[in-house]
Amino acid sequence: MVATPGVGTADTTPAGNPRTTPRPRPVEAPHVFTFVIPAHNEQASIATIVGQAIAAAQPGDRVLVVDSASTDATAHHAAAAGAEVLPGPRGKGAAMAVAIANITTPWVCFLDADLISSQTNVPAALRQAAASGTADHILGDYEYADPGTILASTFTIYQPLVAEFFPEVGHLGANSLSGYRAIRRRYLDRPLPAHFGVEAHLNISIAMAGGTAAVRHLGVIGSRFKYKPDMCREIACSILDLATAHHRLHPDHRPSWQAWIDQGAAAISQITATSGRSTSLARLFAAARRPMPARTHHTGDTQQQATASPPPQSTDHPIPSDGQTRTHPSQPHEAERV
Numbered sequence: 001m002v003a004t005p006g007v008g009t010a011d012t013t014p015a016g017n018p019r020t021t022p023r024p025r026p027v028e029a030p031h032v033f034t035f036v037i038p039a040h041n042e043q044a045s046i047a048t049i050v051g052q053a054i055a056a057a058q059p060g061d062r063v064l065v066v067d068s069a070s071t072d073a074t075a076h077h078a079a080a081a082g083a084e085v086l087p088g089p090r091g092k093g094a095a096m097a098v099a100i101a102n103i104t105t106p107w108v109c110f111l112d113a114d115l116i117s118s119q120t121n122v123p124a125a126l127r128q129a130a131a132s133g134t135a136d137h138i139l140g141d142y143e144y145a146d147p148g149t150i151l152a153s154t155f156t157i158y159q160p161l162v163a164e165f166f167p168e169v170g171h172l173g174a175n176s177l178s179g180y181r182a183i184r185r186r187y188l189d190r191p192l193p194a195h196f197g198v199e200a201h202l203n204i205s206i207a208m209a210g211g212t213a214a215v216r217h218l219g220v221i222g223s224r225f226k227y228k229p230d231m232c233r234e235i236a237c238s239i240l241d242l243a244t245a246h247h248r249l250h251p252d253h254r255p256s257w258q259a260w261i262d263q264g265a266a267a268i269s270q271i272t273a274t275s276g277r278s279t280s281l282a283r284l285f286a287a288a289r290r291p292m293p294a295r296t297h298h299t300g301d302t303q304q305q306a307t308a309s310p311p312p313q314s315t316d317h318p319i320p321s322d323g324q325t326r327t328h329p330s331q332p333h334e335a336e337r338v
Contacts, residue, residue: 032105184211199235
């Protein structure tokens with residue numbers, strides 16, 4: 001048998017014709033990335049983050065914008081800046097799902113389309129943290145250029161619910177719902193919620209699948225922060241859906257939790273440009289500290305009543321400003337151990 005360079009191995013058939021064996025598929029480098037930017041009506045800013053992603057890209061990487069049913073020239077500006085562009089439906093999670101369906105690289109780095117300015121190249125920082133570490137999920141934490149920004153949905157809805165139902169997720173930075181994150185592709189095979197609950201879903205689902213997370217501080221970022229009244233409900237919906245699926249919330253108890261969420265959403269909806277920071281924070285802290293309903297763990301035909309939990313303590317620990325990552329290993333919850 002003779003080895004034929006570049007073709008595989010060959011011998012001859014009874015008829016004297018060469019017989020070949022298939023060439024082995026090339027092994028893809030473990031740190032090849034696709035930078036994914038879901039974008040809806042971001043024509044004014046899309047070129048900035050596309051430019052950063054192109055500058056960060058290494059051989060084999062892709063820069064992909066999913067135009068999420070924009071009615072402006074987002075797709076045109078993204079293509080002009082050098083990105084591949086795919087059409088997608090409305091909804092952040094739905095747009096991300098379109099990208100995932102078209103990606104085979106080992107890593108996916110999600111980026112927000114509304115970035116205006118940053119102290120560092122955001123995709124490059126996330127790529128470096130992922131490629132140099134062992135974590136499966138890198139979250140980009142950062143400070144807002146506008147010091148008056150209030151992450152209302154994060155500490156009023158997300159943090160209390162995750163601390164209650166999924167404590168093993170751990171602290172993932174002050175911006176736990178950051179749109180800047182790098183994830184190993186193998187953790188993205190399950191369906192995503194179509195809406196803004198997608199980041200909460202990723203935090204939980206990756207931890208529940210045994211993935212580890214690390215936080216990479218990105219410095220100060222300027223962006224067009226927008227309060228979206230429905231966002232907190234979508235975040236809560238994702239968490240409660242997963243709590244039910246993982247047998248941490250009995251479906252019969254969900255209405256009482258929905259009422260708790262509705263009260264928090266009402267507090268968030270009162271935040272306006274003129275309401276004042278102190279007044280807004282006092283209202284939101286009061287909402288976050290409300291007693292939580294009772295819940296029921298259930299596995300198969302057995303049910304166990306859980307008592308109402310006290311309000312969770314604040315998880316806003318200082319984030320290092322040295323650009324280092326902090327890794328959070330996922331441990332199975334007691335209700336999930338076999």
